[in-house]
Structure formats: structure tokens, C-alpha cells
Amino acid sequence: MAEITTENYLSEAKRAIKNQVLQNALEDLQQRFGTATALAYQNLPEGPGLRFKAHDIRMDTIENLDIILEKLAANIQKNGGHVFFAQDGQDAVDYSLQVARRHNVKGVVKGKSMVTEEIGLNNAFIEAGIDVTETDLGEYIIQLAGEHPSHIIAPAIHKTRNDVGKLFSEKLDIPFITDPPKLTQAARKALREKFLSADMGASGCNLACAETGHITTVSNEGNIRMAATMPKIHIAFMGMERVVARLEDHDVLIRLLCRGASAQNMSTYVSYIGGPRYPGQADGPEEFHLVILDNGRSRMLADEDFREMLCCIRCAACLNVCPVYGKIGGHSYGFTYSGPVGAVVTPLLVGINRAKDLCLGETLCGACQDACPVNIDIPRMLLVLRQKLAEGDPAWGVTPANRKERAMYSAWSWMIRNRKVYDLFLKMTAFGQKFLPQKDGMIRRLPPPMHGWTKSRDMKPIAAESFMKRWKKL
Amino acid sequence: MDNSGQVKFIRRIKKALGHPKEDHRRMAEFFNLPISENDRTILKHIKNRTRQEKRKLLKTLIEAAKPINLNVIMLPDVSSVTLAIADLVEQKEPEWGSKKSVMSWNHPLVERLNLKEALSAQNVPVFVSELKNEEEQSASSSDERQRLRQQVIDSYIGITSADFCMADTATLVMRTRPGQARAVSLVPLIHVAVIGEDQIIADLKELYVLLKWDPEHQKETLTNCMTFISGPSKTADIEANMVHGAHGPREVYIYVITNKD
Numbered sequence: 001m002a003e004i005t006t007e008n009y010l011s012e013a014k015r016a017i018k019n020q021v022l023q024n025a026l027e028d029l030q031q032r033f034g035t036a037t038a039l040a041y042q043n044l045p046e047g048p049g050l051r052f053k054a055h056d057i058r059m060d061t062i063e064n065l066d067i068i069l070e071k072l073a074a075n076i077q078k079n080g081g082h083v084f085f086a087q088d089g090q091d092a093v094d095y096s097l098q099v100a101r102r103h104n105v106k107g108v109v110k111g112k113s114m115v116t117e118e119i120g121l122n123n124a125f126i127e128a129g130i131d132v133t134e135t136d137l138g139e140y141i142i143q144l145a146g147e148h149p150s151h152i153i154a155p156a157i158h159k160t161r162n163d164v165g166k167l168f169s170e171k172l173d174i175p176f177i178t179d180p181p182k183l184t185q186a187a188r189k190a191l192r193e194k195f196l197s198a199d200m201g202a203s204g205c206n207l208a209c210a211e212t213g214h215i216t217t218v219s220n221e222g223n224i225r226m227a228a229t230m231p232k233i234h235i236a237f238m239g240m241e242r243v244v245a246r247l248e249d250h251d252v253l254i255r256l257l258c259r260g261a262s263a264q265n266m267s268t269y270v271s272y273i274g275g276p277r278y279p280g281q282a283d284g285p286e287e288f289h290l291v292i293l294d295n296g297r298s299r300m301l302a303d304e305d306f307r308e309m310l311c312c313i314r315c316a317a318c319l320n321v322c323p324v325y326g327k328i329g330g331h332s333y334g335f336t337y338s339g340p341v342g343a344v345v346t347p348l349l350v351g352i353n354r355a356k357d358l359c360l361g362e363t364l365c366g367a368c369q370d371a372c373p374v375n376i377d378i379p380r381m382l383l384v385l386r387q388k389l390a391e392g393d394p395a396w397g398v399t400p401a402n403r404k405e406r407a408m409y410s411a412w413s414w415m416i417r418n419r420k421v422y423d424l425f426l427k428m429t430a431f432g433q434k435f436l437p438q439k440d441g442m443i444r445r446l447p448p449p450m451h452g453w454t455k456s457r458d459m460k461p462i463a464a465e466s467f468m469k470r471w472k473k474l
Numbered sequence: 475m476d477n478s479g480q481v482k483f484i485r486r487i488k489k490a491l492g493h494p495k496e497d498h499r500r501m502a503e504f505f506n507l508p509i510s511e512n513d514r515t516i517l518k519h520i521k522n523r524t525r526q527e528k529r530k531l532l533k534t535l536i537e538a539a540k541p542i543n544l545n546v547i548m549l550p551d552v553s554s555v556t557l558a559i560a561d562l563v564e565q566k567e568p569e570w571g572s573k574k575s576v577m578s579w580n581h582p583l584v585e586r587l588n589l590k591e592a593l594s595a596q597n598v599p600v601f602v603s604e605l606k607n608e609e610e611q612s613a614s615s616s617d618e619r620q621r622l623r624q625q626v627i628d629s630y631i632g633i634t635s636a637d638f639c640m641a642d643t644a645t646l647v648m649r650t651r652p653g654q655a656r657a658v659s660l661v662p663l664i665h666v667a668v669i670g671e672d673q674i675i676a677d678l679k680e681l682y683v684l685l686k687w688d689p690e691h692q693k694e695t696l697t698n699c700m701t702f703i704s705g706p707s708k709t710a711d712i713e714a715n716m717v718h719g720a721h722g723p724r725e726v727y728i729y730v731i732t733n734k735d
Contacts, residue, residue, distance in 0.1 A: 028714060066487045067501050073480060079698055085483035137720055138711035154711065161713050180715035188721060195721075196627065211505050212696050222660060222707040222722025228699075229656045230623075240487070245504045247682040248513075255678065265538075266643035269722070270702040277698065280652035282603045282622045284699060294483060302490035 001089050002120045002148075004350050006334035009357035013328035025157045026326050033320035036263035037371060044255070054256050055375040057249045058311035061241075062301065065310075068210045068245050069292065075213020079275030081288040088295045089119030096121065096202070096235055097128055099289055103233055105130055105199040109191075111217060111224030112136040113204025114152060114314055115237045115293055117336040118349070121202070132202075133194045135223040137187055144171045150330030150338070152316035153261050158329065191223070201227030201285070205238035207253055207313060211246050214272040215290060218257065225269050234273070234285035240292050241301075241310040253313065253374075260315035260373035296349045303395075305384045309344050311374045316341075318368035318378065324361055333358055340368035340378045347385055352398045359385040404449070423466070430462050509687050516683045520675060531641040531674045532730060538644035542705035543718060545727045546644065555668055555729045556587045559633065562666065562727065563598055568630035569663040577629035580604040580653030583668055583731075584635055601625040603655035626655065632662035632723070636669050638684070639728065642677040643704055646728065650699040659703060665723040667703075671732050 005012070016022055041048040061068055073083040086092035100108070108125055110116065110132060122143075125132045134143040138156035142149060144167050149155030156164075165178040172190050177183060203224050205215040215236050217224040228234045244253060258264045277284030300306045319325045319339030330338035334355070335346045343362045347355040359382045368378045389401040400406050415421050437444040442458035445451060453459065493500075509517075523531075532548065539546040549555050568574055576593060578584050580602050589600045603626065605618050626632070634654070638647040646667050650656055659665050675681060684691050707722030718724045 025713075032714065063491060064493075064500060064504060066484050066491065066493060067504060069487070070480075070484060071501070071505060073478075083478055083480070085479035087479065087483065087486075091479070135721070136711070137709045141711065154714075156711055157714075159712075161715075164712055180712040181717045183712055184709060184717040184720060188719065191721065214696055214700075220707070221709045221720035223720070225656070225660050225701065226721050229660060240483075247686055248679075251678045251682050266640075266645050266702065266704045268542075268704050268706070268708060272696050272700040273698070274696060275698045277650075278652075280605060281650060281698075282605050282619060282652070282655040283626075283657050284650065292483070294486065298486045298490045301487065 001350075002117055002336050004335050004354070006346060006350060006355035006358060009332055009334055009355075009361060012332040012334065013361070016329040016332050017327055019158075019329075021160055022158045022329050023327075026329055029151070029154060029157055030320055030326045033263055033317075034371070037259060037317050037320060040259035040263045040265070041256075041373075044259070050252060050256065051373055051375045054252050054373060055311060057244060057252060058313075058374050059308065061244050061249070062307060062310045064245075065240065065243075065301065068243055069240060071245070072208050072210040072213060072243055073290075073292070075210070076275060076288075076290055079213055081213075081275035081290060083290045083292065086291055086293045086295070089293070092119050092237065092291050092293050092295075093121060093124040095289075095291060097124060099233065099235060099287075100125070100128070100130055100200060103199060103287075105233070107131040107133070107194065107198040108200045108202055109133050109135050109194050109198040109223075109227045109231065110139075111201070111203035111219065111227045112139050112155070113202070113237055114149075114336055115204055115239050116202065117149065118239075119237075119293065119295065121237070133191065133198070135191050135194065135227060136219070136221060137184060137223075140187055140191065141167065144168075148331065148336075151319060152314055152338070152341075154316075158331075195226045195230045198227075198231045200233040200235060201229075201231040203227055203234070203236045205236050205242050205290070206257060207250065208238060208243040209245075209247060209250055209272070210243055212272070212274065214274040216250070216254070217271050217273065218254075218261075218267045218269065220262070220264075220268040222269055225271055228271065228273055228285065229283055232285055233287045233289070234276075235289040235291065236273070237291045237293060240294055240297050242313070256373035257313055257315050260313075260317035260371070300348050306344070306348060306381060308376055309348070309381060311376050312341055312345070313374060314341070315373055317371040317373060321367040321371040323363055323365060323367065328361070340382075344378055344381045344385065352385060352388055352393075352396055353401060356389050356401050360389070408449075426462060426466050430464055433461050513683045513687055516680060517687055520680055520684065520688075528671055528674065531676060532671060532732075534676075535639060535641040535644055535674055535728075535730075538642060539705070539728070542644060544644050544705035545725070546730060547727065548730050548732050550733045551731060552583075552586045555731060556589065556592045558729060559587065559589065559631075559666060560592050560596070562664070563593055563596060563631060566631070566664060566725075570630075571628075573628070574598045575601065575625070575629045576631045576633060577601045577603060577626045577658050577662060578633035579635060579655070579658055581635045583670065584633055587633075587668065589633065601629065602653070603658050604653040622655065623657070626657045626661050629662045631664045631666060632658040632660070633666045633668070634659050636667050636673065638681055639667075639669055639674050639730075640677055640681060640702075641674050645702045645704040647681060648701050648703065649694065649697040650701075651697065656699055656701065659701070660722050663719070663724055665703070665706075665726045666729065667727070668729045668731070670734070671730055672734070674730070 141156040161178045169176040206218045208215045276288040325339040333342040343358040364379045388398045392400040446454045636646040706718045709720035
């Protein structure tokens with residue numbers, strides 16, 4: 001598994017808010033993609049309502065995932081590909097290392113893949129003495145910097161051209177330059193050598209097609225095509241939900257994926273890969289492996305509250321509109337997946353208590369659902385997670401996150417159902433609040449243990465007379 | 475034996491979904507469905523497209539190509555495409571070294587361009603991505619693959635055709651076959667695709683209907699590698715600046731031959 005630092009959500013978020021470079025980058029990203037994606041949906045021939053159809057297709061797929069995956073595997077095997085079903089990240093890593101060792105692999109070139117981030121594939125390869133190179137320009141930059149992606153589609157948005165120039169001059173041994181085309185050319189040159197010398201290409205899978213037996217990869221740079229064409233082995237990784245049954249489902253979903261991810265009608269490259277090269281073909285990999293990963297997904301599938309989350313196609317549209325992500329950035333979420341998708345998926349993958357701040361931190365404003373190409377009701381699932389945190393849930397191993405809060409709400413609930421006690425409480429607080437610091441008719445600070453409430457906001461004082469009393473007088 | 479872990483994996487999913495073990499019926503509901511009335515209409519529509527409708531698609535294609543910096547050029551016949559390519563070879567400089575060479579597909583339309591002869595005046599060799607020896611495991615085919623690989627790496631222009639071109643998104647659709655290597659549209663600095671006007675279709679929907687239901691394409695379906703290409707390679711990973719030629723070609727030209735001969 002990748003490193004999990006979800007416990008640091010609050011401190012990381014505070015740090016991100018103070019980082020002005022990041023704040024500018026996030027604002028720019030959201031302004032560009034947020035509105036452009038909404039417009040791209042509007043411009044669909046079927047209109048934005050296509051998102052509802054896409055949701056139905058995805059739900060139908062997820063509810064029949066068993067037979068759809070069987071069909072996909074059978075078709076890929078028929079075409080000479082190998083399929084491996086990995087129960088968890090370790091299984092997937094072990095299998096990839098086996099394949100690599102069998103072929104004496106020394107260098108791996110990787111296309112961007114969140115699921116390989118999730119299972120910590122890079123570190124496993126490096127520990128095994130295998131050179132791994134991320135080849136998406138953004139991923140390459142953050143790999144050179146020794147960091148993790150902060151956005152699913154734009155992993156290096158937190159880096160300026162000066163950062164990149166410095167990094168390249170140190171690591172690639174070139175003069176310091178800051179011109180993006182020149183920097184891109186430097187990376188193209190360095191990575192071209194990697195592509196041509198690598199023995200193995202690794203990629204993710206955007207959306208497989210079961211009836212034809214293909215995975216698809218989508219990119220603008222062409223790096224995934226390179227990784228899947230030049231090395232002698234291609235190994236692809238997919239979360240078990242990243243599949244649909246038929247080609248006509250792809251018509252809806254590929255169009256929505258490109259719009260959701262980058263407001264494009266079509267990304268530059270979409271490849272359908274269904275196995276190793278055939279005899280007589282001049283290029284393409286000698287071996288093709290597909291690793292299908294569960295790693296906690298079947299648990300989401302079994303819970304009807306969270307099954308819908310498996311509709312997600314990881315396009316990052318929700319990140320581009322989320323007011324919380326827009327301030328705290330991707331690293332605060334402490335795991336592979338950030339933004340609204342991360343706020344639901346991460347707790348379910350790493351433990352709800354452990355990642356509690358992620359779902360508590362979101363606003364429930366619903367922007368994510370409106371931006372989602374498959375219309376996933378993320379706010380609903382955030383609420384379910386919060387409910388589990390409040391009340392506990394043995395099935396998910398959740399203990400109530402805040403016993404003090406729970407006790408206070410129980411007491412409150414008892415009090416407001418007892419009129420006399422409540423009246424007494426009102427009388428006492430109406431009197432007591434006179435001693436609290438006030439400004440412009442607002443209470444500035446509450447005493448402990450309620451002081452947290454007024455840390456970042458003022459509170460309106462309680463009325464001198466309750467509504468019920470005034471009602472009687474009328 | 476279940477080395478792939480499939481049985482356990484699928485069993486866990488079935489349990490999570492609460493589905494019964496026997497599900498041949500569900501399988502039939504999902505796959506091998508007969509053609510829908512809608513798809514039949516689309517298929518008929520593609521087959522009976524008038525000359526005017528085809529010209530309209532070409533116009534759509536040209537419009538869609540502009541914002542993605544893809545060059546779509548209408549030319550009347552094969553010989554004018556040959557001239558255009560010869561011009562391109564003359565104007566453009568190679569990326570890595572100074573020696574110019576071109577790699578092309580073995581494809582009937584590309585063959586008719588007669589590029590070897592046309593470029594010999596400039597002393598630019600044209601390599602063809604075709605294995606002479608098709609026996610997969612023979613030593614000579616592996617040598618040959620190595621030679622073709624080096625040739626495509628050294629070439630700065632790659633010349634292909636395509637199976638289709640989708641007008642709506644300005645997308646070339648290319649399937650992989652012997653003689654039609656994947657790297658030709660990927661590794662060189664410039665990609666040139668030559669197609670006939672008849673190869674233009676409207677959109678993804680038409681493509682999938684053709685692949686699935688048209689007798690001509692049904693048999694081959696997608697092959698083991700079908701690629702969509704919409705314009706030159708690009709990235710915006712450094713401060714959101716759009717740069718072409720991240721890993722794939724920096725320039726893409728589609729020559730559309732409008733006259734049938």
C-alpha cells in the first residue's frame with residue numbers, strides 16, 4: 001500500500017492554505033476546468049442529461065460485475081493475454097515482481113495510473129532493484145522531486161516553472177531553463193531514452209470493454225502508447241470496477257470521461273489494447289498482462305450505501321469544482337485519492353476512523369455531483385460516513401469518533417424534550433452570556449468545552465425571552 | 475487449478491452482490507444481443523451517405539481539427555498528396571540528428587503514393603514497417619523486428635493511412651495489422667495520415683456500430699490494438715502551458731483525397 005498520512009489532514013490543510021504558490025495554482029486550475037467542463041457537458045448532442053444515462057450504465061455494470069469480469073478475462077486470455085486477479089495490493093505487487101523477474105526486467109516505464117499509486121508499485125520495484133520511471137510529464141516532475149501527485153489529472157500543479165527548471169538542471173544535468181516548451185523538450189529527450197531501453201511498460205486502465213476483451217488507455221502526451229508499444233512486456237493494472245460490458249457503453253462513457261477529465265471532446269490518444277502482438281505484427285509487446293485489483297473494493301460493493309462509489313471513473317472533475325480541494329490541495333488528503341472522491345474512497349480503503357477528517361472536511365455543497373460525468377451522489381455517501389462516525393458501525397469497524405460530542409448531543413436531545421429543563425437552561429444561558437466577551441451584538445468567545453465553536457466565527461446571543469413566552473403574550 | 479486467483483475473486487464479488495452461482499441467463503442478457511433497430515438505421519445511414527453528406531462531414535472534420543492544431547488538407551488525388559509530402563520532407567528538419575528518413579505503413583493507399591521514387595530526388599530513404607519473415611519465433615524475424623524498430627526510431631516522419639476518421643472530434647482510428655506498425659504514428663516527430671474521403675464517419679457511435687455490425691469489419695473487430703489519434707501529442711503539466719510534442723508527434727497532417735479514381 002501507498003503511504004497513508006490521513007491523520008495529518010488538518011495540519012497539512014493549514015500548511016496548504018498558507019502556501020501562496022499552491023493557492024494560485026489551485027485557483028487557476030479550478031477556474032479553467034470547472035467552467036469548461038460544465039460547458040462541455042452542455043455542448044453534448046444529448047445534453048448534460050447524458051450523465052444520468054452514464055450513471056445507469058455504470059450501476060448496471062457494477063451490479064453484474066461478476067459476469068462482466070469473467071467475460072473480460074476470457075476474451076483477453078483468448079487473445080493470448082494473461083489475466084491476474086489480485087485480492088489486495090500485495091498480491092498485485094507480488095505478481096508484477098514475478099513477471100519482472102521471469103524476464104529479467106531492469107527498467108520499467110510507467111504511464112500515469114492511480115491504482116499503482118494505491119498499491120505502492122513504484123517502491124516495490126525500486127526495492128527489488130528495478131528502475132521505474134514515471135513518463136507522464138507531471139508525474140515525472142514529481143517523481144524527480146520525490147513527491148506524490150497532488151491531483152489525479154494534473155499531478156504537478158503545485159510546481160512552478162522555476163521549480164521545474166531547477167529540478168531538471170539538477171537531475172537531468174542540463175542548464176537552468178524556465179521556458180515550458182524547452183523544459184518539455186528536455187523531458188521528451190530524457191524519457192525517450194527510457195522508453196527505448198525499458199523491458200517493461202506499466203499502465204493503468206481507464207475503462208475496459210468486456211465483450212471485445214480490451215482495456216483502454218487515455219492520454220494526451222502519448223506516453224502510455226509508448227509504454228504499451230516499445231517495451232517487450234506490457235502490464236496493465238485496473239481496479240475491478242473499471243469496466244463496462246459493451247462497445248455502445250463506451251460511446252457514452254469515453255465522451256464523458258474526456259469532458260470530465262479535461263473538458264476535451266476527445267483526448268489526443270485513446271487505445272484499445274486486447275493482448276500481445278500477433279505473429280507478423282512488427283511491433284507491440286510480446287507479452288500482455290492485466291492485473292485486476294480488489295483491495296477493499298468488494299467490501300464497498302457489498303454495502304449498498306457505498307456501491308455507487310464504484311461507478312467512479314477517476315476523471316477528477318470533482319476536484320476541479322470542490323471548494324475544499326480548491327483550498328487545501330491534494331496532499332492534505334493523505335492518500336492516493338484526493339478531493340471529494342478521496343473523501344469517500346480513502347476512508348473506505350484505509351479505515352473510516354483513520355481517515356475521518358476527510359469526510360468531515362467536505363462541505364456537502366453538491367458541486368462534485370453536478371460536475372461528475374456519471375452523476376455520483378458523493379454528498380449522500382459523505383453523510384453516511386459521518387453517520388457511521390457519530391454512531392459507530394461494527395460492520396466497518398467504526399468506533400464513534402468523538403465520545404464527548406456524542407455525550408453532549410445525547411444530553412441536548414434529552415433536554416430539549418423536557419420543556420421545564422429547557423426553559424431553565426434558556427434562563428441560565430440568557431443570564432450567563434452577559435459575562436462573555438461581545439462585539440457588535442455577537443458573542444466572540446464561548447467558554448470551554450464549547451470554545452471550539454467560536455474559534456473561527458462569532459455566535460448570536462440567545463434572545464432574552466423565548467419564542468414560546470412571547471407567543472403566549474400575543 | 476486457479477493460478478490467476480479468478481475463482482476466489484469472482485466468488486467474493488458474487489457474495490458481495492448477493493447473486494446466485496448459476497448465471498448463464500444473466501450472461502445472455504448482457505452479451506451477444508441482436509442488433510437494435512437504432513443501430514440498423516445508423517448502419518444503413520452510413521452505407522447510403524450521399525456525396526453531399528460526405529462533403530459536409532469533411533467540413534465538420536476540418537472545423538474540429540482547428541482548435542486541436544491538427545492540419546487537415548483536402549487534395550484531389552494521390553499525386554498531389556505525393557507532392558505535398560515531398561514538400562513537407564523538404565521543409566521540415568529532423569529532431570535528433572541531421573539525417574532525414576521516412577517510415578511508412580505497408581498499405582494500398584500509401585503504396586500508391588510512390589514515395590520511394592518521389593523522395594529519392596532529396597536522397598531521403600523510405601522504410602516500410604513490414605516483416606518479410608512472418609514466422610513469429612524465428613531468429614531472422616527477431617532481427618528484422620530490431621531493424622524496423624531502429625528505422626522507426628531514426629525516422630522523423632511517419633506515414634500511415636487509417637481505418638476511419640471521425641469528423642466530430644477529428645479523430646483517426648487505426649487498427650494494427652502486419653505491415654501497419656503502431657510506432658509509425660507515434661515515434662517520429664511528424665505524423666502524416668493519408669485517407670480517402672469515404673473513410674470519414676460522423677462519430678464514435680458510427681464507429682462502434684460499424685465495428686460491431688458491419689460484415690466487412692465485424693470479423694476483424696478491434697484487433698489487438700486499436701488507437702484513436704486526435705491531433706498532435708500535447709501536455710499542459712508545467713504551469714498549464716500548452717506544449718505540443720510531449721512524447722508523440724509534434725505535428726499531425728491528415729491528407730484527404732477527395733476524388734475517387
